[in-house]
Amino acid sequence: MNYETVREVDPEAADALAAEVERQQDTLALIASENHVSEAVLEAQSSVLTNKYAEGYPGSRYYGGCEHADTVEQLAIDRARELWGAEYVNVQPHSGSQANMAVYLAMLEPGEKILSLDLTHGGHLSHGHPANFAGQVYEVENYEVDPEGGRLDFEAIRDHAGEFDPDMIVSGFSAYPREVDWEAFQAIADDVDAYHLSDIAHITGLVAAGVHDSPVGVADFVTGSTHKTIRSGRGGIIMADEEYGDDIDKAIIPGTQGGPLMHNVAGKAVGFEEALQPEFEAYAEQTVANAKALGAHLEKHGFSLVSGGTDNHLVLVDLRDSHPEVTGKEAEEALEEVGIVLNANTVPGETRSPFVASGIRVGTPAITTRGFDEDDAETVGHCIAEIIDNIGDDDVKGEVAEIVQELCEANPIYEDESEVLVS
Ligand code: DSN
Secondary structure, X not given: OOOOOHHHHOHHHHHXXXXXXXXXXXXXXXXXXXXXXXXXXXXXXXXXXXXXOOOEEOOEEOOOOOHHHHHHHHHHHHHHXXXXXXXXXXXXXXXXXXXXXXXXXXXXXXXXXXXXXXHHHOOOHHHOXXXXXXXXXXXXXXXXXXXXXXXXXXXXXXXHHHHHOOOEXXXXXXXXOOOOOHHHHHHHHHHOOOEEEEEOHHHHHHHHOOOOOOOEOOEOEXXXXXXXXXXXXXXXXXXXXXXXXXXXXXXXHHHHOOOOOHHHHHHHHHHHHHHOOOHHHHXXXXXXXXXXXXXXXXXXXXXXEHHHOOOOOEEEEEHHHHOOOOOHHHHHHHHHOOOEEOEEEOOOOOOOOOOOOOEEEEEOHHHHHOOOOHHHHHHHHHHHHHHHHOOOOXXXXXXXXHHHHHHHHHOOOOOOHHHOOOO
């Protein structure tokens, strides 16, 4: 087979891929679930392992020719064990949602009960939203954050659990800016004799680096995604005590998935190796420091932050007090015009649709990867505030777009673009 480049085979796709490199270089990714992986992770993810079927697990596959797939998957497993201290690890989930699905399938019967955080209060679709399979297969009730303080209210969760008597309690969130007390959740799960699933998708990197407490060894199951703060190949992961390993293995294959995406498993292995290096801890600490600096600047400027600040990689801005006339969607669109990419987000007590929303979620994992410090994060906060204060003002738009470009140029994601550009 002659090797042909994407450009030779498909110039239209090549143009889009090249434009995406430029888009990422020239804009600030503040979507809290995004990051920029290294060239090494990119290389692993685009490797020939995309050609390989490897149903099964290392040493026990349904197809031949899996010796190198075995090596790569075992590396990912061993490194994950080292990073998070888990007894059992499964690195095959295609995503965080698939990881949650497999745990539910392994441990619950259809119709059994899940108690989880409401989506508009920071939960996740796969925690049992009615539009998601989990909300359709299981009986789901939601707890909420305290409407005043925006924080988890363990007394209320305990009462709710006592009344609902769930079979599984889900902790771990997509838009909750505070550190989570895993032990408190576990105590409630123990009281009502429920399993405890902790979904650390957003904070895998913070937990691996020891910047946040770990639910591993506390909760029965810990799920996550592998491309957010941990910055490895795209996909999901499940961790648990060894006793649950066989059931979870079966819930992934044949339960919910077929062949693993072995090129992504390779990306996980490589990214986990990077995360084991001492500098990863500094990255995780800086990610949190940047979120705090950005949030503090916005607050000083009059914006309300859900829970009054942040302990992690994101701030959730509630626009209802400071800018009641601006929706989250309008803010998202105005910011994107100047190169600041984030998402409109629901806030506790939301009255608008999730697509419009009354808040924005601002995350620092990606800008920290490209080298931002607290001063840069404050500048980003200044840019966000200027744009939302002056929606539709072309002069302000021009000034802020210039600052964003300067920040991007001073902090390139990929020093040598030729290594990541599709030729
Ligand atoms: N889409 C991810 C997020 O933004 O939080 C979760 O799946």
